[in-house]
Amino acid sequence: MTRPTAAGSHASPGGERRRAPARRGQGAALRSDILAAATAMIARSGDVGALTLRAVAREVGVAATSIYLHFASVEDLLEAVKNLRFRELTDALATAADAAGPDPVDRVTARAHAYVRFGGEHPGEYAVMFAARLVPASGAMPARVTIAADLFDAIIADLRSIPRPGDGAMSEPEATMVAFHLWTALHGIVALRMLRPLMDWPPVEAEVDDLVHRLIGRGRA
Amino acid sequence: MTRPTAAGSHASPGGERRRAPARRGQGAALRSDILAAATAMIARSGDVGALTLRAVAREVGVAATSIYLHFASVEDLLEAVKNLRFRELTDALATAADAAGPDPVDRVTARAHAYVRFGGEHPGEYAVMFAARLVPASGAMPARVTIAADLFDAIIADLRSIPRPGDGAMSEPEATMVAFHLWTALHGIVALRMLRPLMDWPPVEAEVDDLVHRLIGRGRA
DNA sequence: TGTACATCAGTGAACGCGCGTTCACTGATGTAC
DNA sequence: TGTACATCAGTGAACGCGCGTTCACTGATGTAC
Numbered sequence: 215m216t217r218p219t220a221a222g223s224h225a226s227p228g229g230e231r232r233r234a235p236a237r238r239g240q241g242a243a244l245r246s247d248i249l250a251a252a253t254a255m256i257a258r259s260g261d262v263g264a265l266t267l268r269a270v271a272r273e274v275g276v277a278a279t280s281i282y283l284h285f286a287s288v289e290d291l292l293e294a295v296k297n298l299r300f301r302e303l304t305d306a307l308a309t310a311a312d313a314a315g316p317d318p319v320d321r322v323t324a325r326a327h328a329y330v331r332f333g334g335e336h337p338g339e340y341a342v343m344f345a346a347r348l349v350p351a352s353g354a355m356p357a358r359v360t361i362a363a364d365l366f367d368a369i370i371a372d373l374r375s376i377p378r379p380g381d382g383a384m385s386e387p388e389a390t391m392v393a394f395h396l397w398t399a400l401h402g403i404v405a406l407r408m409l410r411p412l413m414d415w416p417p418v419e420a421e422v423d424d425l426v427h428r429l430i431g432r433g434r435a
Numbered sequence: 436m437t438r439p440t441a442a443g444s445h446a447s448p449g450g451e452r453r454r455a456p457a458r459r460g461q462g463a464a465l466r467s468d469i470l471a472a473a474t475a476m477i478a479r480s481g482d483v484g485a486l487t488l489r490a491v492a493r494e495v496g497v498a499a500t501s502i503y504l505h506f507a508s509v510e511d512l513l514e515a516v517k518n519l520r521f522r523e524l525t526d527a528l529a530t531a532a533d534a535a536g537p538d539p540v541d542r543v544t545a546r547a548h549a550y551v552r553f554g555g556e557h558p559g560e561y562a563v564m565f566a567a568r569l570v571p572a573s574g575a576m577p578a579r580v581t582i583a584a585d586l587f588d589a590i591i592a593d594l595r596s597i598p599r600p601g602d603g604a605m606s607e608p609e610a611t612m613v614a615f616h617l618w619t620a621l622h623g624i625v626a627l628r629m630l631r632p633l634m635d636w637p638p639v640e641a642e643v644d645d646l647v648h649r650l651i652g653r654g655r656a
Numbered sequence: 657t658g659t660a661c662a663t664c665a666g667t668g669a670a671c672g673c674g675c676g677t678t679c680a681c682t683g684a685t686g687t688a689c
Numbered sequence: 690t691g692t693a694c695a696t697c698a699g700t701g702a703a704c705g706c707g708c709g710t711t712c713a714c715t716g717a718t719g720t721a722c
Contacts, residue, residue, distance in 0.1 A: 235716090237717095266707080267708080269708095276666080278668095279668080280665080287709085391641075399616065402620050405623070406565075406618065409565050421616075428613075428649055459696085465699085487675065488675080488677090489675065499701095500679095500700070501699060508676085
């Protein structure tokens, strides 16, 4: 049986799929192919160390050196993947809050559920987004930090507009503290469920609901 | 200047320290030397991938093959290190609870502080303890799981003995849920402070105190 | 309309490195006779 | 008291592998004249 040749690629003697060169002016297409392949590999492994330049090149069906046409190094590529996924996460939270309507408790709860849903559905990507060397290579703040700051402010604003009869609204310091609690606790939920899949965790929706209610100072649901 | 030769070791032509062979019957000494070196390397890097058999052998001052005298593989060695550190963490929590006296809120709070203190003081080891392949290599439960289960039960017992005037003690399901909240939130605090050292986090003691009070249903401290 | 040339989108061989693991070997030190 | 031997605690060379990165090169395609 002769192998059919897919449009835009052909089988090499070794059997690997080889990507057809882009048309003139379409060189940037390789860049997104590389990003997509790197993301797929990360999604599978959840391991920063498993993302090697040569493995990405193999996955894309391109010479290892071709990666350098678009990324200066493996770290560069990894940083680009992280930023894309980070944007995706913040977008998911914003969308969830919008869909939840005007009630601040609903909005905060919706974001919390969206956060753990993202982590649960993209464990490998989530792990890599938050993976880091203990000693960071450069002291520069990545772009995603400011994106996260906006999100943080939006959550604090929602927390402060929660009506608490007889107790008054949250102060800014209190809301900030609760926002930190939310983030750390949700990260813990995602991370530990990922790292300890054999534990019998409570149902995740119930856990998040109960957590949010306790943190914002309401009684159990 | 002739190099002085340390007791129990001598300098090789290459300049590396070389460990003197153990005396007869003392072969197990190498095992603890290997564990100590592996722990030190992990403490420095916080990265499972950085722990290579050859690097450990270099650190100990021994031939790479000598590792095999005590560990079947790198994974074996890593597992041994993890179990040691895990025992250390659970011991620290038990000690903190004992020192806190009989009040259940004090005991839970003391354990929470001990947890984040352990993580803050041993970030590399903590990271490795909770590092895992996304797909675990073997389906077998490590020994540390049962240790953790005992600790979990102790915390649940403390939570259930917290007096709540007018509300009654926590039910077992409620206490279990709160124990999960505590663990995930504390893990989040340790992990995110480690992974995002440039963020301006709140003072950790205040964060933990506030978190514990919210989770157990008391007002702010 | 032709054609020389510049540019684009890559390729392929080679480098030196550190890795886990194997294999047969080596000294020193106890111990049985 | 000697001495042969077993055991202990390692060693050292070698293997094949995948890695990041370098370097000079190659076709195809557009474009100026």
